[in-house]
Amino acid sequence: MEKERGYNMQIPEIQITKSWRKSISMSFDTQGVLQVRAPKFMLSGQIDNFLLKNSAWIDKNFQKITQRIKNKKKYLLWRELQNLETISxxxxxxxxxxxxxxxxxxxxxxxxxxxxxxxxxxxxxxxxxxxxxxxxxxxxxxxxxxxxxxxxxxxxxxxxxxxxxxxxxxxxxxxxxxxxxxxxxxxxxxxxxxxxxxx
Ligand SMILES: [Zn+2]
Known part of the structure; x- marks a missing residue:
C-alpha cells in the first residue's frame, strides 16, 4: 500500500500583510515565517490560490530555512558550550x-x-x-x-x-x-x- 503522504510535512507559519501595493509577493523571514505581502483589496481566495500555485517554491524554501535555523541553533549552542558568551x-x-x-x-x-x-x-x-x-x-x-x-x-x-x-x-x-x-x-x-x- 502506498504510504500516505503529506501528513508529516511541516507547514510554515504564514503572516499576511495587506497594504497599498499592486501585486502580491512573499518571502521567508529569518524565523522561518512566510511573510506574504498582498494588495489591500485582494480576496483571501486569491491569496490562497497564489500560495497553492507556489507551493513547490514554499516547500523547498521552507525546508532550506528550517535547516538553516537548526544549524544556527546548533552553532549557538556550541558557542555557549565554549563559554564564549562570557567573553565581552x-x-x-x-x-x-x-x-x-x-x-x-x-x-x-x-x-x-x-x-x-x-x-x-x-x-x-x-x-x-x-x-x-x-x-x-x-x-x-x-x-x-x-x-x-x-x-x-x-x-x-x-x-x-x-x-x-x-x-x-x-x-x-x-x-x-x-x-x-x-x-x-x-x-x-x-x-x-x-x-x-x-x-
Ligand atoms: Zn582565489
Whole structure:
C-alpha cells in the first residue's frame, strides 16, 4: 500500500500583510515565517490560490530555512558550550585566535610546499575568506578561525597558490588540487555553511 503522504510535512507559519501595493509577493523571514505581502483589496481566495500555485517554491524554501535555523541553533549552542558568551569582545577574541592559529599554519604550509610570501595579515573582511596581493601579502579574515581546520587549510593553500597564479585558471586549480586533492569539499562547505561563521 502506498504510504500516505503529506501528513508529516511541516507547514510554515504564514503572516499576511495587506497594504497599498499592486501585486502580491512573499518571502521567508529569518524565523522561518512566510511573510506574504498582498494588495489591500485582494480576496483571501486569491491569496490562497497564489500560495497553492507556489507551493513547490514554499516547500523547498521552507525546508532550506528550517535547516538553516537548526544549524544556527546548533552553532549557538556550541558557542555557549565554549563559554564564549562570557567573553565581552568576541571579535577581538577571534582575531587573537586567528593570529595564533592561522599565521603559524600558513608559514608551515608555505615552507612545506615552497611558497615565498611577504606579510600575513588577519582582517575583518566579511565576504572573503582570504586574499593575496601583488606584493605577496596574504590576508585572512578572522572569521575563518571559526570554521573547521580543513577549511582553514584550504583557504591558506588557495591563497598560497595565488602567489604562483594570480588568477583562477585551470593551472591554478591544478596547483590547489596537487596539494589538497579533497579541496572541493571544503570550498563547498565554506560556500554553504560559511554564513554560520559570523558573530
Ligand atoms: Zn582565489
Amino acid at each position: 569582545d568576541l571579535e577581538q577574541y577571534f582575531k587573537q585566535e586567528a593570529k595564533k592559529y592561522i599565521i603559524p599554519r600558513c608559514n608551515e604550509l608555505a615552507q612545506k610546499y615552497w611558497f615565498t610570501h611577504a606579510w600575513i595579515r588577519i582582517t575583518s573582511a566579511a565576504t572573503r575568506w582570504g586574499s593575496c596581493s601583488s606584493k605577496k601579502t596574504l590576508n585572512f579574515s578572522y572569521r575563518l578561525v571559526m570554521s573547521p581546520v580543513e577549511c582553514i587549510d584550504y583557504v591558506i593553500i588557495h591563497e598560497l597558490c595565488h602567489l604562483r597564479q594570480m588568477n583562477h585558471s585551470t593551472k591554478f586549480w591544478k596547483e590547489v588540487f596537487s596539494i589538497m586533492p579533497s579541496y572541493k569539499i571544503y570550498e563547498n562547505h565554506l560556500k554553504n555553511e560559511g554564513w554560520k561563521y559570523t558573530l
